[in-house]
Amino acid sequence: MEIxxxxxxxxxxxxxxxxxxxxxxxxxxxxxxxxxxxxxxxCHSFTPDGRCVNLLKVxxxxxxxxxxxxxxxxxxxxxPRTSFTPEELSKLFIEFFKRNFVEGLFLSSGIKFNTSQTMxxxxxxxxxxxxxxxxxxxxxxxxxxxxxxxxxxRACQLANRVSINAEVPSQEHMGKISKFxxxxxxxxxxxxxxxNLSDKKNSKNISQSTxxxxxxxxxxxxxxxxxxxxxxxxxxxxxxxxxxxxxxKDTPLENQPAAESTxxxxxxxxxxxxxIYKFKASDFVFNTNGNLPSDIxxxxxxxxxxxxxxxxxxxxxxxxDLIKIPGIGPxxxxxxxxxxxxxxxxxxxxxxxxxxxxxxxxQFFLTINGRLQGNITFLLSKIELERERKHYKQLTLF
Amino acid sequence: xxxxxYSPHASSVIKAVLLARLTDDYELKNKDHxxxxxxxxxxxxxxxxxxxxxxxKYRQQFGEIIWLKDTxxxxxxxxxxxxxxxxxxDKHIFIExxxxxxxxxxxxxxxxxxxxLSRKFNNYYNSVASDIHANKGFxxxxxxxxxxxxxxxxxxxNTGDLILRYFIQRFPQYKIALIDKRKNLAFVFxxxxxxxxxxxxxxxxSTIMSENDIYTQYWHTYFETQYIPEKKNTKLALKHFPKKRxxxxxxxxxxxxxxx
Numbered sequence: 001m002e003i004x005x006x007x008x009x010x011x012x013x014x015x016x017x018x019x020x021x022x023x024x025x026x027x028x029x030x031x032x033x034x035x036x037x038x039x040x041x042x043c044h045s046f047t048p049d050g051r052c053v054n055l056l057k058v059x060x061x062x063x064x065x066x067x068x069x070x071x072x073x074x075x076x077x078x079x080p081r082t083s084f085t086p087e088e089l090s091k092l093f094i095e096f097f098k099r100n101f102v103e104g105l106f107l108s109s110g111i112k113f114n115t116s117q118t119m120x121x122x123x124x125x126x127x128x129x130x131x132x133x134x135x136x137x138x139x140x141x142x143x144x145x146x147x148x149x150x151x152x153x154r155a156c157q158l159a160n161r162v163s164i165n166a167e168v169p170s171q172e173h174m175g176k177i178s179k180f181x182x183x184x185x186x187x188x189x190x191x192x193x194x195x196n197l198s199d200k201k202n203s204k205n206i207s208q209s210t211x212x213x214x215x216x217x218x219x220x221x222x223x224x225x226x227x228x229x230x231x232x233x234x235x236x237x238x239x240x241x242x243x244x245x246x247x248x249k250d251t252p253l254e255n256q257p258a259a260e261s262t263x264x265x266x267x268x269x270x271x272x273x274x275x276i277y278k279f280k281a282s283d284f285v286f287n288t289n290g291n292l293p294s295d296i297x298x299x300x301x302x303x304x305x306x307x308x309x310x311x312x313x314x315x316x317x318x319x320x321d322l323i324k325i326p327g328i329g330p331x332x333x334x335x336x337x338x339x340x341x342x343x344x345x346x347x348x349x350x351x352x353x354x355x356x357x358x359x360x361x362x363q364f365f366l367t368i369n370g371r372l373q374g375n376i377t378f379l380l381s382k383i384e385l386e387r388e389r390k391h392y393k394q395l396t397l398f
Numbered sequence: 399x400x401x402x403x404y405s406p407h408a409s410s411v412i413k414a415v416l417l418a419r420l421t422d423d424y425e426l427k428n429k430d431h432x433x434x435x436x437x438x439x440x441x442x443x444x445x446x447x448x449x450x451x452x453x454x455k456y457r458q459q460f461g462e463i464i465w466l467k468d469t470x471x472x473x474x475x476x477x478x479x480x481x482x483x484x485x486x487x488d489k490h491i492f493i494e495x496x497x498x499x500x501x502x503x504x505x506x507x508x509x510x511x512x513x514x515l516s517r518k519f520n521n522y523y524n525s526v527a528s529d530i531h532a533n534k535g536f537x538x539x540x541x542x543x544x545x546x547x548x549x550x551x552x553x554x555x556n557t558g559d560l561i562l563r564y565f566i567q568r569f570p571q572y573k574i575a576l577i578d579k580r581k582n583l584a585f586v587f588x589x590x591x592x593x594x595x596x597x598x599x600x601x602x603x604s605t606i607m608s609e610n611d612i613y614t615q616y617w618h619t620y621f622e623t624q625y626i627p628e629k630k631n632t633k634l635a636l637k638h639f640p641k642k643r644x645x646x647x648x649x650x651x652x653x654x655x656x657x658x
Contacts, residue, residue, distance in 0.1 A: 004619050011623035034569050042535045043638065045649045047625040048656035050634025054535070056620070095613040096620075098569075100539045100549065246628055261629075335510035342504045344512070354517060355510050 003092065006082050010059045013073050014108055018211060018241040020052045022103045022138045024160040026205035028130065035097060035137025037160060042103050055106040055140065056093050060084055060122050064110030068167075069177045069252040070216045070245060073110045077250060083112060086121055090128035097137065104138030104160075105129065115144050119151040126158040143194070145186035152193050156203035161238070163209045164190045169227030173217035177253075191235040198236070207238040214267060215245035215259020220290030225270050229281035232274065239275075242267045266292040273299060276330055277323050295390070296383060300326045300361055304380070310365045311372060314352065315345045327362030349373055401427045404444045406482040408475035414444035415497040416456045428490050465505035474505055480526045481519060483556040492519040529554045533561045536643055537576065540608045546573045548600055552645050553578055558585045562592065575600050579645075618648050625656070632657045 024037045043052035061083035062073045072079070084092075089107075096102045107125060112118045122141060129135045141159040143152055155162050164187055168174050171183040181187070194208045210231060212224055228240050245259045270292060273279040277299070285301045287293055293301050303310065303326050312321050314336065322333035335355045336346060346352055346368055353359045363374035402424055404414035411426075418424045421442075456463065465471055478497075481489050495515040500508045508516040539549040547569060551561055558578050562585040565574050575586045577597040584597035608614055635657060644650035 003616060007616055007619045008623055011620045015624050015626060032571055034571075036568055042531065044535045045621060045647075046635050046639035046653075047621070048632065048635050048653055049626050049629040050631040050638060051624070051626075051629075052638065053621065053624055057624070058620075092613070092616065096617060098539060098541055098547065099611075099613060099617070100535075100537055100565075101617045103535075244629075258628075335512075338506045339510050339512065342506045344503070344507060351512065354514075355512055 001082050003088065005080075006084055006088075007058070007092075009080055009082050010062055010084065011057070013059045013062045013110075014057045014106070016243050016246075017057060017106065017108055017142075018243050019057075019106055019140055019161075019163065019209060019239075020054060021161075021209075021239065022054055022140075024138060024205070024207060026160045026203075026207070028136045028160075030130070030134045030136055033134035033136045035135050037136070037138050044100065044102055054103040055138075056096050056102045056104075057106040057108075058084070058089070060089065060107060060109035060118065060125065061112045062110045063112045065114070066111050066181075067179055068181070070213060070248065071251065072248045074251060083121075084125075086124040086128055089125050090133065093129060094133045094135065097135070104140065106140045106142075108142035109144065111144060115146050116148060116151065119144055119147050119155075123151060123154050123158065126155075130158055143190050145181050145190070147190060149193055152190055153197055153203070156194060156197045156200075156206045159206065161207045161209060162194055163211065164194075165211045165213075166227065166231060167211070167213050168217045169212070169219050169223040173219050173223070176217040177213070188235075191231065191237075195235045208235065209239040209241060210237055211241040211243060212267075213245050214242050214263050216253065216256075220286070221263065221267060221270070221292045222284070222286050222290040224267060225274070225281050225284055228271065229274060240271050242271075260291075260294065262294045263291065266294065266298055269298040273302075278320065279324075295387060297326065297361070303365055304383075307376065310376075311367045312365065313370065314366045314368055315340065325362055325365045327358035327360065327365075329356070332356040345369065400424050401441045402444055403427050403429050403441055405429050408478035408482075409449060410444050411478060411493055412475075412497055413447065413449055413452050415494060415501065416452050417442060417444055417447070419501070420452075420455055420459060426490075426494050463501065465500060468505055470505055470509055474500070474509065477519070477523045481522045483526050483560075484522045485555045486522070489522055492522060495519070526555045526557060530557050530560055530564075532643055533557070534564055536645070536647065537561065537565075538608075538647065539565070539574075540611065540614075545571060546575075548575045548577070550577050550579060550601075550645065552580050552643070554580075558583060558594075559592065561585075562587055566592075577601050614648075621649060622652065625652075630656070 020041065022041050023039050025039065027037055041054065043054050045053040047053060063081045063083060064073045064075055066074055068074055093105050107122055109118050109122055126139055126141060129139065139159045140161045140163065141155045143155060143162050143164040145164065166187055168177060168183065174181055174183040191208065194206065197203045198206045214224070231237050231240070242264045244261060244264045247254050247256055247258055270284060274281065279302065283302050284298070285293065285305045292298055312325055319333050319337050322328055322336060323330055332355055348368065349359050349363055352362065364376045364379045366373060400421060402414045402417050404410040404426065406428060414426055418426055478493055481493055492515060496508045496519045499513060499515060511517045511520050533551045533553060537549045537551045539547040542548055551558060553561070558576060562574060562576050565576070566587050573588050575584055577584045577600055582597060584595050584600050586593050586595055635653065639653070
């Protein structure tokens with residue numbers, strides 16, 4: 001099959017895998033080699049869905065022995081199947097990199113004959129890129145479930161980031177999307193190996209991330225957040241990504257409705273609140289169905305649920321208290337602390353706005369030099385009004 | 399009245415502002431605008447006096463400048479150097495202004511964007527930084543032979559040499575030329591030195607190579623596969639990838655087809 005055809009099939013099959021970050025601390029220093037890594041991400045293009053394209057994100061093969069009920073590449077699907085050879089894929093990637101089309105490689109695969117052989121092909125591709133083409137840039141490699149330890153170890157040496165998809169929050173949910181995969185044994189065990197390998201010399205600073213399929217196993221946001229919190233704490237993950245379930249024709253889940261599109265965005269908010277703002281998993285507020293509220297900001301919902309903790313005095317509360325105020329992020333909180341160290345006090349909402357706070361929400365949850373800045377009842381009635389307005393319909397004359 | 403001249407870099411303008419404080423009747427002037435002056439005033443070149451002497455005199459008269467030893471001072475200098483690359487001539491007002499503000503209040507006051515002037519300064523810094531960042535990502539290179547890459551950039555500010563330096567580091571064994579269409583300039587690195595020339599011949603070579611390049615065709619195929627129509631989001635796409643960045647990229651046609 002021609003490379004163009006392979007790219008169409010294997011690029012298309014990998015597009016639902018999410019990872020736009022190329023930030024890493026792990027460096028490869030091949031003298032005179034091409035490419036470098038940074039602690040920030042560079043985007044090389046954007047698709048009409050607004051997603052950044054900065055990696056050559058393809059499958060090594062879409063031939064798969066797996067049975068994942070949501071997956072367009074599952075073994076029973078009648079679709080064109082193909083694979084790249086390690087030589088083809090490595091050459092294609094390096095030529096893309098030289099033209100500055102991409103910042104790095106994101107390599108995943110279906111399980112062609114068995115896990116070991118597929119992992120071998122993926123590792124060989126990375127080895128050619130690293131050693132034959134002397135590439136020092138970014139590689140993100142997927143670890144296939146049930147991969148042997150030696151392959152996981154080699155992947156951690158060659159890549160800057162590795163990931164294994166958790167997909168669902170528990171073994172109970174895993175049963176709803178696959179008959180063969182075991183959540184603890186095939187996935188969490190590998191995460192544990194990666195965590196331990198990150199301390200070793202050749203794979204030092206390797207980072208790992210994971211991905212959940214939102215809505216495929218009838219799980220709710222609460223269960224995803226609890227699982228995500230557990231994974232961050234136990235396996236020191238760098239990031240968690242979310243991909244909304246979209247039913248694919250001819251799969252066992254083809255009649256299951258697609259997940260609400262707002263869930264993905266809300267889960268990303270929750271992820272940031274866990275990682276950066278240091279909220280606890282128990283702090284989040286859920287609807288009766290266990291999902292995050294879709295009509296208001298996640299942080300605002302937490303604050304409204306804990307009104308007894310507010311208002312906070314902006315000129316003397318701690319950094320950790322400042323970032324709990326809706327509309328104040330880590331950067332603004334840091335600026336307030338820096339000004340305070342230099343004996344400069346915030347004296348108005350206008351000044352707070354200038355240094356970056358979103359006062360639209362923040363004003364209801366803080367005091368400036370002891371003075372309240374907004375009436376919380378006003379905010380509550382405004383939210384209530386917005387909720388009611390959604391139920392109204394515009395009347396028509398005819 | 400006296401004029402204090404400074405060059406477009408951070409240490410020079412900081413010295414000039416300190417000198418101005420030590421002199422009563424003064425006007426600060428950037429060396430780029432030296433000829434704009436109608437009258438001849440006595441001039442002091444800030445670059446001709448050592449930093450040590452100026453700081454020492456300033457300390458005796460006004461006291462210690464604590465933030466000179468601050469770790470954020472290097473960030474401040476870097477921001478000033480970047481703002482000097484902004485295309486608008488009023489950048490000098492903001493640069494001089496924030497140096498004065500840091501002396502009057504503190505460096506943290508400026509870095510926290512607590513005043514209108516420091517916010518405008520910061521906006522200028524962000525504009526230059528995002529110009530560099532966008533060109534690093536959206537520039538397309540074309541291999542002309544095994545060790546020569548030609549690319550096209552579209553800079554809003556005076557940032558072409560910085561973008562070239564980024565690619566030199568990325569491809570250390572390559573000769574690299576970047577053509578800035580908007581400014582009609584080519585920034586060239588030939589493994590020994592960096593130069594600025596006319597882009598005529600380079601542009602022609604790059605366009606011919608690109609039209610026949612199989613990997614460019616592969617890229618078009620790949621790019622199209624990455625779009626998920628169910629998640630179409632025009633607002634987000636245009637926010638991250640505004641039309642002014644489209645140049646003559648293949649992606650522009652694809653976006654136009656799906657967004658307009």
